[in-house]
Amino acid sequence: MSTTEPNHLAIPTRPVRTAKNTVSVRRFFSTWVLHTVLVALSFALVLPFVWLLLTSVKTLEEVGVGSWLPGKGGWRWDNYIEVFRQIPFARYYVNSIFIACWVTFLQVFTSSLAAFAFSRLDWPGRDKVFVLYLSTMMLPGLVMMIPNYQIMISLGWVDRFTGLIVPAAFTAFGTFLLRQFMLSIPKALDEAAEIDGASKWRVYWDVILPMTRPGLITLAIFTFMGNYHSFFWPLVMLKSEFRYTLPIGLLYFDSTAGQETNLLMAAVAMSVIPMVIVFILLQKYLVKGIQLGAVKG
Amino acid sequence: MLFLAPNFLGVLAFTVFPVLFSIMLAFTNWDLRLHNMFKDEPLKFVGLDNFTRLFTEADFTRYLGNTLFMMMGIPFSVGGSLLAAMLLSSDTRGGGGRTWAWLLASGGLVVSVALLAATGLATTGMTILFVGVACGILAMGMLGGVTVYRTLFYTPHFTAGVATFLLWKKLYNPESGPINAALQPVLDTLAGFVNKQPPTAVSGLRWVFLTGVAALLLWAVSKLCRMWNEGELSGRAMVLPMVLLTLPTVVAMYWTQTRGMPGYVLAGVMGSVGVWVLLRVFVGSRAFLPPTGGEGLGTGLMIALCAMTVQFILLGFSAVFANLPAMAADGLEAPKWIASYDWAKPSLMLMGLWGAIGSNNMLLYLAALTNVPGELYEAADIDGARRFQRFWHVTWPQLAPTTFFILVMSTIGGLQGGFEMAKTMTNGGPAGATTTLSYFIFIEGFETGRLSFAAAVSWALFILVFSITMFNWRFGNKYVND
Amino acid sequence: MKYLFTAVAALLIFASLAVKLSMPSTGTAVPVIYWVTDPNPARIEQAAGFSAWLIKAGHGERVTFTRVDDVSRFQKRRWSDNLIAAMRSTNAAGPKLWDKNLQPLAVKEQDLPLTISYPPVDLRLDYANSANEKKLIQGVSGVGSEISDLNSNTLHFSQAVGICDDVTQRALELGFDPGQTHPAIVPDLTVNGRQYAFPCNVSVGLYFVNKKTFEKYGVEVPPARWDTQTYERIGKQLVDAANPPGQRRTVFFADEVRSIDLYRSLGLSSFNETLTRCTINDPRFVQAIKLKYKWMYVDHLIPSLAERTGFDTQTGFGGPKLQLFNSNNYAMVTGGRWLLVQLRKFGDLDMSISEYPYFPGGMPNTTFYTRCAAVYAGAEQRDKAELFLAYLASADYNNQIVADADALPPNPKYADSEAFRNPPDHPTEHGIHQPFYEAAKNIAIAVPACPFVLKSVASRHINEAEDAFMNNRLTAEQAAEQAGRRVNEEIQRTLKEQPKLVPDYERRLELQKKIDAYRLANKPVPVEWIDNPFHRKWYAFNHWLAEEGGTK
Known part of the structure; x- marks a missing residue:
């Protein structure tokens, strides 16, 4: 943990005003300021999304004309049905969610194991291996594409979900993140457990993992979102139409036969739903008692 | 060791091996x-x-x-x-004025939805829509509290990836994108206004901004020097912030030279700052030999970065005002973005x-x-x-x-x-x-x-x-x- | 925590089983080949047409049934809907094996013996694999798809990498040799006399003119052929009449002008006659891009680079420019005949066609493009995939292209028809189809393919320099110098990296010397010395070529 010594915190405190009226007026205004800022920022961040939603209910002829609102063509809600008619959208949906769930699970599980080894166990060469781990993040993925593809071919994983799940499930990033979380858990806890005769596995399952829960959730959100969006690797790996993930399947609407932007936007709007659900469900655990460890080299 | 095995083997097979391959x-x-x-x-x-x-x-x-x-x-x-x-x-969700916020949010939402339904196609539709969206956000915020705002703030991330790029490509489209569609009427009005003013009055405004730049520079430098004098900032830690602080001026000088603007003004500013620094440093109470270490670098950097940003923004404004009459003569055009x-x-x-x-x-x-x-x-x-x-x-x-x-x-x-x-x-x-x-x-x-x-x-x-x-x-x- | 993990794992394994079971089965009655193409509804029709054509053209497998059991076993094989439909439509004479909902019908004893033919291969569309890097990675790794749509650039690269099948021999056997397509596009399909592809369609760019816009502003409708002076005069009249002074310009004469057509009209190509040197560092290039700059920033005839879109099939067609054309903001738009696919959605526009302008005294020209299909060299079903290329040369396919207005049919003889010139369903289009055919025949020129530098690399360097000039980063002379220098450096680097190419390079250098000497002496040059398709045209235009038999 960072060591901010209390005596540095020379915060001058003013005498609290006692007049109740003044306080409530001041609170009234500070709430208003806060809300105004929040609404303004949300507005700016959501606006493109609003545009996306509005475009998704336009007719193709009206896409890109001045007004944001659908014009004479009316509000075309059946664009959403049209998406399902033109491409096997439900199949892509299932594929994407399925792959993202598997990757998230494997990633969280193996990363937590590795992070445990890097933060809790002592073994020769540990820090060197960790630097090696870190440095794998620093080489652009593009140059590894072809060698990786060759590996996939020799394993027979091209055009299979395995080929999308397994390589994405082991990354240095997850290990790095969880290691930082684990470092901030006091050593005394697991030492106490070991004195009680607990094995390393027990320490991992019963002491460290529960303490790292916010870290696991963070990593789960990051991984799920990242994988749900991943484009380039699935693009190269998948060949059969019924195995496409959403980002690949949506290419259909951005075609040479004319970009069907309205349908594309409808499809994007629908593809967002699982992520919103995952985010809303997980975010409340995220901020409960989270501890990000001090970074120690 | 068993703990590391699954992840390590995975990383080894799918990352380390290709890495070694690529270095060869x-x-x-x-x-x-x-x-x-x-x-x-x-x-x-x-x-x-x-x-x-x-x-x-x-x-x-x-x-x-x-x-x-x-x-x-x-x-x-x-x-x-x-x-x-x-x-x-x-x-x-706490705090004063909740009732009022509720009233505003729900009222605004109802009115804008009603108006939108009634006059959907009118030219004011967009304004009503925006009011509606803003009120909707406020209403949801009142209802769901911080969760709603978090989710809204995270929206860009949901659509991340290719969808976002396509979206922004369309937003940035200089001819038909909504950004320029919104910007162009504003610029047209502005151009009309500027064309009515005498050109020197408009371009003269740049001096206001240039003065601002100089004042900011002086303020930040004196602040840093004071910190240095008081021992909050080591000599070594002063180098980087100083460089950052003077960066905008240097850039501006280079820029004005290439565009034929009065660079001597900025040269003057630079010179006076230099004199100022020398004065502060040499007349200051501390011995000149700096202590080792980089203490206070964080604070210094923060000050310098903030000042640098504002300076760049001011410089941008001054450049805009300097060229505005010439640009407005033929109608202002929105940027072509990408x-x-x-x-x-x-x-x-x-x-x-x-x-x-x-x-x-x-x-x-x-x-x-x-x-x-x-x-x-x-x-x-x-x-x-x-x-x-x-x-x-x-x-x-x-x-x-x-x-x-x-x-x-x-x-x-x-x-x-x-x-x-x-x-x-x-x-x-x-x-x-x-x-x-x-x-x-x-x-x-x-x-x-x-x-x-x-x-x-x-x-x-x-x-x-x-x-x-x-x-x-x-x-x-x-x-x-x- | 332990239980949570176990539960999640169990759930996921269960989900895996469910997903696996719900996957459509992949077993098929006949081998499947994939056609990597763009997601265009017309492709579905074309793929279906291929199955039917296979039977009609006699490439089907014949089978004779003598027992009812055999028939039902045949029906139970995993046929795709496409193939069943093809069999229904072509084996019409005998009793039907499938009803019109493609369900199997019982066959009676008295109908036997029964002979039918079925397609030997099942062609499926694959539109998510059309990204270039994907084709490349899969191609060099041995798992490419059987047939790929390529453009001029990507074909050049794929051929250099060696993933395109040499189809020269089979083309002659099956009738899709270079003689079956437009002579001017052949340089795109062949390398050193070997054929690697056949066009799906070919395209030449011309201006579509919206006559209403010209009427609205009281300006004469442009002629079919015009030089740069006429272009500038009419253009200025239009933009001056349409744009009130002091306001932002909303009406432009055309969506774009391309420098390549301008400098080519002066006799300059990006490469010399023997394709050994990039010749873009030339005053004529400077003149062309300066004129373009003037039209863009001084006369405002065309919008600035904002709307520049390539003709690459990768960048998507149409877009906002067609809406602006329809709304009279662009008086003219550039494009091939395929623009009609989109323009037909706007209803009946009153249009005419004009060529790209040429410098006074120069040669009118336009660029010939193709989207062509090539067979993957590592494919197991190569011989079947080559049948598809034969289909592209057939009447079935070409007539469909004619009807869809999806650019020009690969085989020119199908464009020389009344159905092409005056499509009965589109009376307002009469007169605007023929110019494309004429242009393809007379003035279209393929992009030169230098064996020592990839087309995409050369055009990237040239475009980047031109961009830099248009954005005031370089002067026109500097841009020309930079583009020429960089492409020539690339040639030298390639020669260094691939010493095998050096003998051919030196042979070409010798030839170039001879050509230069002949030209200096004003002697006619034999056409077979010249490799650059542009120079062949230019030499013919100037009557510098030796007559057949070398009489002159």
């Missing part, structure tokens, strides 16, 4: 046109040829420059996500900023903020004037480890970034303005076939990232434990 390649002449399963040329070892080409040709340095330029957005996006996290860390050389990089940075405010960094900050012990805050009254101090002395030091983690990851991401944007949105253009190193690697590898050269570029990049990270690591550790 960087020293060969591997070229897809010569070496693949349909050709039987032997692979040749060419030594450092690929690396010498990096430095003998202009491409690499130029695209490295582009990459670094785009990375200038990182501090802003980190700052943005910190701000967002701070806004979202408190519960917004289609113009000068706007392409800022456009992509703006897009990155938009996406970064509510990003993963915000989540990390949120997590870290809840971790700040409450008793540290309790000492401080909620007092508008003291807010900044509270942040500066309590929150910021507590966030240091997170900031550090985010900066490390952002540096890695920034140096490798720009590929998808360049590929989906700009093809690296116009005239190579948005070609970053990662896109360069892509072109060399997959468009030209020279995979060995692409590998060499990657490894040059690797060395850069690695050394910056290691520097961060050392400096960061020091700062974090300061």
Whole structure:
């Protein structure tokens, strides 16, 4: 943990005003300021999304004309049905969610194991291996594409979900993140457990993992979102139409036969739903008692 | 050891092996046109040829420059996500004026929806729509509290990836995109207004901004000098902030020279600042020999960075006002965004900023903020004037480890970034303005076939990232434990 | 925590089983080949047409049934709907094996013996694999798709990498040799006399003119052929009449002008006659881009680079420019005949066609493009995939292209028809189809393919320099110098990297010397010396070529 010594915190405190009226007026205004800022920022961040939603209910002829609102063509809600008619959208949906769930699970599980080894166990060469781990993040993925593809071919994983799940499930990033979380858990806890005769596995399952829960959730959100969006690797790996993930399947609407932007936007709007659900469900655990460890080299 | 095994084996197979493979390649002449399963040329070892080409040709340095330029957005996006996290860390449902907010939100929502339904196609439809959206956000915020805002802030991330790029490409479309559709009427009005004024009155306004720049520079320099005199800032830690502070002036001088503006004014500003610094340093009470170490660098950097940003903004305004009469004469045109050389990089940075405010960094900050012990805050009254101090002395030091983690990851991401944007949105253009190193690697590898050269570029990049990270690591550790 | 993990794992394994079971089965009655193409509804029709054509053209497998059991076993094989439909439509004479909902019908004893033919291969569309880097990675790794749509650039690269099948021999056997397509596009399909592809369609760019816009502003409708002076005069009249001074310009004469057509009209190509040197560093290039700059920033005839879209099939067609054309903001738009696919959605526009302008005294020209299909060299079903190329040369396919207005049919003889010139369903289009055919025949020129530098690399360097000039980063002379220098450096680098190419390069250098000497002496040059398709045209235009038999 960072060591901010209390005596540095020379915060001058003013005498609290006692007049109740003044306080409530001041609170009234500070709430208003806060809300105004929040609404303004949300507005700016959501606006493109609003545009996306509005475009998704336009007719193709009206896409890109001045007004944001659908014009004479009316509000075309059946664009959403049209998406399902033109491409096997439900199949892509299932594929994407399925792959993202598997990757998230494997990633969280193996990363937590590795992070445990890097933060809790002592073994020769540990820090060197960790630097090696870190440095794998620093080489652009593009140059590894072809060698990786060759590996996939020799394993027979091209055009299979395995080929999308397994390589994405082991990354240095997850290990790095969880290691930082684990470092901030006091050593005394697991030492106490070991004195009680607990094995390393027990320490991992019963002491460290529960303490790292916010870290696991963070990593789960990051991984799920990242994988749900991943484009380039699935693009190269998948060949059969019924195995496409959403980002690949949506290419259909951005075609040479004319970009069907309205349908594309409808499809994007629908593809967002699982992520919103995952985010809303997980975010409340995220901020409960989270501890990000001090970074120690 | 068993703990490490699954992840380690995975990383070994799918990352380390290709990494080692690619470093070998960087020293060969591997070229897809010569070496693949349909050709039987032997692979040749060419030594450092690929690396010498990096430095003998202009491409690499130029695209490295582009990459670094785009990375200038990182501090802003980190700052943005910190701000967002701070806004979202408190519960917004409490506080005074709830009834009024409810009334406003629901009233506005009902009225705008009703109007929209009634006059949907009228020209005011858009205004009503925006009011409706804003009120809707407020209503949801009142209802769901901070969760709603968090989700809304995270929206850009949901649509991330190719969908976002397509979306922004359409937003940025100079002819039919909504940004210019909204901007153009404003610019038309402005042009009409400016054309009615005498040109000197408008262009004269630039002096106001230039004075602002000079004043800010003086203020920041004197602030730094005072810190130095009081021993809060070591001599070594003063170098970088000083450089950053004077950067805008230097850039502006260079710029005015190339565009034929009165550069002597800025030269004058520079000169006076120089004299000022010398005076402060030599007349100051402390001995000139600086103490070792980089104490106070964080504070100094913050001041310098803030001042630098504002200076750049002021300079921008002054340049705009200087040229406004000439530009307005033929009607003001909205920027061409990603289609113009000068706007392409800022456009992509703006897009990155938009996406970064509510990003993963915000989540990390949120997590870290809840971790700040409450008793540290309790000492401080909620007092508008003291807010900044509270942040500066309590929150910021507590966030240091997170900031550090985010900066490390952002540096890695920034140096490798720009590929998808360049590929989906700009093809690296116009005239190579948005070609970053990662896109360069892509072109060399997959468009030209020279995979060995692409590998060499990657490894040059690797060395850069690695050394910056290691520097961060050392400096960061020091700062974090300061 | 332990239980949570176990539960999640169990759930996921269960989900895996469910997903696996719900996957459509992949077994098929006949081998499947994939056609990597763009997601265009017309492709579905074309793929279906291929199955039917296979039977009609006699490439089907014949089978004779003598027992009812055999018939039902045959019906139970996993036929795709496409193949069943093809069999239904072509084996019409005998009793039907499937009803019109493609369900199997019982066959009676008295109908036997029964002979039918079925397609030997099942062609499926694959539109997510059309990204270039994907084709490349899969191609060099041995798992490419059987047939790929390529453009001029990507074909050049794929051929250099060696993933395109040499179809020269089979083309002669099956009738899709270069003689079956437009002579001017052949340089795109062949390398050193070997054929690697056949066009799906071919395209030449011309201006579509919206006559209403010209009427609205009282300006004469442009002639079919015009030089740069006429272009500028009419253009200025239009933009001056349409844009009130002091306001933002909303009406432009055309969506774009391409420098390549301008400098080619002066006799300059990006490469010399023997394709050994990039010749872009030339005053004529400077003149062309300066004129373009003037039209863009001084006369405002065309919008600035904002709307520049390539003709690459990768960048997507149409877009906002067609809406602006329809709304009279662009008086003219550039494009091939395929623009009609989109323009027909706007209803009946009153249009005419004009060529790209040429410098006074120069040669009118336009660029010939193709989207062509090539067979993957590593494919197991190569011989079947080559049948598809034969289908592209057939009447079935070409007539469909004629009807869809999806650019020009690959085989020119199908464009020389009344159905092409005056499509009965589109009376307002009469007169605007023929110019494309004429242009393809007379003035269209393929992009030169230098064996020592990839087309995509050369055009990237040239475009980048031109961009830099248009954005005031370089002067026109500097841009020309930079583009020429960089492409020539690339040639030298390729020669260094691939010493095998050096003998051919030196042979070409010798030839170039001879050509230069002949030209200096004003002697006619034999056409077979010249490799650059542009120079063949230019030499013929100037009557510099030796007559057949060398009489002159």
